[in-house]
Amino acid sequence: MSQAKPAPRLTVMVAFPRAQVLDITGPMQMFAGANGAAGARRYELVLTAEDKAPLKTNGGLKLMPDRSFSDFTAADFKRIDTLLICGGDGTAAAMENPALLSFCRKAAKQARRVASICTGAFVLAALGLLDGKRATTHWESLSKMQTLYPEIEVDEDAIYVRDGKFWTSAGVTTGIDMALAMIGEDMGHETALAVARQHVVYMIRPGGQSQFSxxxxxxxxxxxxxxxxxxxxxxxxxxxxxxxxxxxxxxxxxxxxxxxxxxxxxxxxxxxxxxxxxxxxxxxxxxxxxxxxxxxxxxxxxxxxxxxxxxxxxxxxxxxxxxxxxxxxxxxxxxxxx
Structure with missing residues (x-):
């Protein structure tokens, strides 16, 4: 009797206007690459935003969200395996967006794993989800995070940090490093290494590596x-x-x-x-x-x-x-x- 194939892990990226495009596409491409390496859809990838209108990133490119926040049902929230929150120039506005904050709060409660890329950590911080935890963000925003959220143990050097189910990364390309680490955790190091090589990523960097080479x-x-x-x-x-x-x-x-x-x-x-x-x-x-x-x-x-x-x-x-x-x-x- 053949074994049933594992259900794909619902992986949801939260985006907003003037997001950093690489914060979104970098990690999502790594998960898509893992699907290719496995020869099966191990990750179900969804880009979500407040509505499904074309989303203009801070690089000028427009992305098309797959679903709006209101599209998610109670059953959908229960299925979320990994919640990802991007960063970018629009982070400050995102932190004051009731719909986005409500969605992230609800999704983070249900998700097995919650992660931010770059200044997306400020969304988690604004929700109080990083209180008492270690976290990091882009080097230019480290002092701001320390000032605004003294209850967070800010790691000033790491490219990404994991504390329990919460992952935070330093930004832009470090989101790729974090995604590869997640793939390694889910599917094994060899798969993560295969994805890195396929995308000509120089190496899989450990999270403790410094942001400053x-x-x-x-x-x-x-x-x-x-x-x-x-x-x-x-x-x-x-x-x-x-x-x-x-x-x-x-x-x-x-x-x-x-x-x-x-x-x-x-x-x-x-x-x-x-x-x-x-x-x-x-x-x-x-x-x-x-x-x-x-x-x-x-x-x-x-x-x-x-x-x-x-x-x-x-x-x-x-x-x-x-x-x-x-x-x-x-x-x-x-x-x-x-």
Whole structure:
């Protein structure tokens, strides 16, 4: 006797005018990709808004909602597996929309899993659903969330956070990371990895990863001695990267260098060096089969234990476990190295 196929998980994305289009399409495409990878409709995807009129996003594109809030029956609410709330320029107006808030409150109560992308977290916060919980949002809105909602434990660095059934992500492309993590939870890591590869997503990033990569931080600094030095650090993680050595390379006194670096980047030189070394090690573990000891040495860690402690503190996973989860045999076969 053949087994009955599992019912598709009803996955509802809540949208509003001037939403960030990638907050919507990024996660939804990952779930659609999971359907393709499974060869079956494992997720029933629905885009909903206050009405079914074309919805203009903040990028100018218009999306057609599948259903309006009023279309949902009591039976529909009971079927919702995952509720997703996008962010974008229209979030402030959405937070004052009675129909949207009423729908989200009712759906969140029934759903197995509730998630926000970017500033969509403010909708959950406005409903009191994140009180006493850890959460994150786009880096530009972190201080605003801390000020408006002091009862929320705001994680200032993570690309996404899970606390119970509530998931919040840092915004835009991190919604893709969060969706892949959900797919991995529902269907297994191999399926999530297959979806990531199909969509040429560089990797499946763990939620504890920082919103601020060393490379992006280096690019954000005005051209000059410090930006050149930061790029050099990224390219030479195993070099002597102590304050005296870096100050000498920057042609500054140690005190002036440390002060200027903090003022320009918002972080200490030691923090930036740690991030650069961690990113280098991650890439080596993902893309090559080098022994962990060699990865630690090439990435500038004093030894494997030093690297292990850094991975545990920053990513909540050991280097070996990280490789087992995120290593790409295809890149290794091509001889790709960082």
């Amino acid at each position: 060393a490379q992006l931080k280096a690019q954000s600094v005005a051209p000059g001695r410090l930006s050149d030095l930061m790029q050099w650090i990224i390219e030479h993680p195993s070099a002597d990267l102590t304050i005296p050595a870096l100050a000498e390379r920057a042609h500054m006194s140690e005190r002036t260098f440390a002060r200027a670096f903090q003022a320009e980047t918002g972080m200490t030189p030691a923090r930036f060096v740690m991030q650069a070394r961690l990113e280098h090690a991650r890439q080596r573990l993902e893309q090559a089969q080098d022994p962990v000891e060699e990865v630690a040495r090439a990435s500038g860690f004093s030894n494997t234990e030093h690297m292990r402690r850094t991975f545990q503190r920053m990513l909540n996973v050991s280097p070996q476990a990280y490789r087992e989860r995120f290593h790409s045999p295809a890149l290794s076969a091509l001889g790709v190295h960082s």
